[in-house]
Amino acid sequence: MAKSKTIVNTEIGVFRKSCKIKISVAGYGLVEIFISLFLATLLISGLITQYLQIKNGFIMAKKNMEREIELQYTTNLIRKSIHRSGFTPCGPLSSINNNLKSIEILPNKLITRSMAYNFSLIKNLISQNELSLFAPIRIKKLHKLLIADCYHAEIKVVQDVTNNNSKLILNSPLQFKYLPPIYAGEYIEETYYTKLNNQNIPALYYRNHHSEELNSNIIEINSVQKKDIVEILLTLDNYKKRLLVSFSRILS
Numbered sequence: 001m002a003k004s005k006t007i008v009n010t011e012i013g014v015f016r017k018s019c020k021i022k023i024s025v026a027g028y029g030l031v032e033i034f035i036s037l038f039l040a041t042l043l044i045s046g047l048i049t050q051y052l053q054i055k056n057g058f059i060m061a062k063k064n065m066e067r068e069i070e071l072q073y074t075t076n077l078i079r080k081s082i083h084r085s086g087f088t089p090c091g092p093l094s095s096i097n098n099n100l101k102s103i104e105i106l107p108n109k110l111i112t113r114s115m116a117y118n119f120s121l122i123k124n125l126i127s128q129n130e131l132s133l134f135a136p137i138r139i140k141k142l143h144k145l146l147i148a149d150c151y152h153a154e155i156k157v158v159q160d161v162t163n164n165n166s167k168l169i170l171n172s173p174l175q176f177k178y179l180p181p182i183y184a185g186e187y188i189e190e191t192y193y194t195k196l197n198n199q200n201i202p203a204l205y206y207r208n209h210h211s212e213e214l215n216s217n218i219i220e221i222n223s224v225q226k227k228d229i230v231e232i233l234l235t236l237d238n239y240k241k242r243l244l245v246s247f248s249r250i251l252s
Helices: 002-084
Strands: 104-105 109-115 118-125 128-133 144-148 151-161 167-170 183-196 202-209 211-215 219-227 229-236 243-247
Touching: 002 109, 002 183, 002 211, 002 229, 002 243, 104 219, 109 219, 183 219
Parallel strands: none
Antiparallel strands: 104 109, 109 183, 118 128, 118 183, 128 167, 144 151, 144 183, 151 167, 183 202, 202 211, 202 219, 219 229, 229 243
């Protein structure tokens, strides 16, 4: 009987030791799992932070690129206006008519004037307010027409267009007596200026037949003319300056 109790006690002791070992092993596994989860969380958090930084950097780079493209488009448009300023087939507009300045500079405003490249010789002055052209030109009713020879130039409003744009009726009689060759083409007056937009923020506007907001990143435009060279200083919304130097091919 005593021997049987000894065997039972021995088995119980072995069982208890076995349980302790299992519990110890199981506890160590949980700690390891928690450490692994913690490290994984740190790693994922770092990856997410890096992703957000890259994403924000990409968005910022995209905005800067779009801003630069818009600014490049604006400066190219201004250059083109200055390049063709004063154009008439016979010579600079301001040399034919002193009252029509090829380039006019005002505070926060730049104005260029010219005849469109799509012009035509006048075939016949039917009357003092009606004329026919050798070739049709692109012009609409109520748009302005520039008429010029090598001695005079004037601007008239087109009242009616007939015969596939090759016959024009003007709103008033011609002021001068012209000598052939006489040219006619749409009068182009382009104005660049700044004013407050709908958000009450200064922006650059462009006006030809109507006004429109051109660039909201430009808050000021200042120009200086030196003979055929025009220097334009654009002030951006971050108060950085952009200098644009252009020349008129007609005045040079």
